[in-house]
Amino acid sequence: MCQLGDTSQAGCFPFGSSGWWEVVFLIATYIACELIANVTASKPVSLGPIAVPAAVFIYTLTFTLIDLINERLGKSGARKVICSAFVANLLLAGYCQFAIWLPPAPFYRGQESFAGVLGATPRIVLASLLAYLVSSLIDTEVFAWWKKKVGRGRWARVLASNSISTLVDSYLFITIAFYGTMPILPLVSGQYLVKMAVTLASIPLIYTVRAKAGVLSREREWEGGDDQEGKG
Numbered sequence: 001m002c003q004l005g006d007t008s009q010a011g012c013f014p015f016g017s018s019g020w021w022e023v024v025f026l027i028a029t030y031i032a033c034e035l036i037a038n039v040t041a042s043k044p045v046s047l048g049p050i051a052v053p054a055a056v057f058i059y060t061l062t063f064t065l066i067d068l069i070n071e072r073l074g075k076s077g078a079r080k081v082i083c084s085a086f087v088a089n090l091l092l093a094g095y096c097q098f099a100i101w102l103p104p105a106p107f108y109r110g111q112e113s114f115a116g117v118l119g120a121t122p123r124i125v126l127a128s129l130l131a132y133l134v135s136s137l138i139d140t141e142v143f144a145w146w147k148k149k150v151g152r153g154r155w156a157r158v159l160a161s162n163s164i165s166t167l168v169d170s171y172l173f174i175t176i177a178f179y180g181t182m183p184i185l186p187l188v189s190g191q192y193l194v195k196m197a198v199t200l201a202s203i204p205l206i207y208t209v210r211a212k213a214g215v216l217s218r219e220r221e222w223e224g225g226d227d228q229e230g231k232g
Contacts, residue, residue, distance in 0.1 A: 050190030060198035127176035139165030
C-alpha cells in the first residue's frame, strides 16, 4: 500500500500527480528514443577515425533512461517498459515493411528513397531487436544488483550498468548485423567508446531528475500534512 508522501516504494505515484507525469515522460521518451534509433541506424557517420550508426547517440540515452525508470518503478516495472518498447519496435519494423510493400500512387516518385530509408534488411532489424532486448534486461539486472549491494552513488550505478550493457549491445548488434561483411572488432570498439562518452555526458540528467524527485517528495509531504490538518 502506497502512503502519501512515501517515495520509498517504487511506483507510488497517484494518477495525475507530478510524480506520475514524470514517470510517463520518462517512459514516453525512452520508447521514442528506441523508435528513432531504429529508423536512423541505417546511416553510418564518421567520427574521426571511426564509423558508427547515426543512431548511436540517441540510442545510448535509452540505457540512462531505463536506469531512471528503474529508480522510480523498480526492476519489475522497468522490465515491463522494456517489453513494451520491444513490441513497439516490432510494430514499427513490421509496418515499415508493409508500407514499402504497398503499391505507390502513380504520381509518387519517391518509392526508392522511401524504401532505402525505412527498408532495413531483416538481418539488421533482427540484430537491433535482439541486442536491445538482451542488453536492456542486463542493464536492469546490473543496476538493481548494484543498488542493493553497493547502495549510494547513483552515477556509479548508471556507469556500472551501462558499461556492461552497452558492450553487450554493441557486440550483439554488430556481430548479428555485419558478420562476414565488415570487420567486427573495430566497429564494436568504436560504438562502445561513443556510447560510454554519451553515458558520461548524460550523468547531469540523472541528478536533474533526482533533484526534481526530491522536490516532488517534499510537495507530497506538505500535501499530506495539509490533509491531516484539514481532518483535525
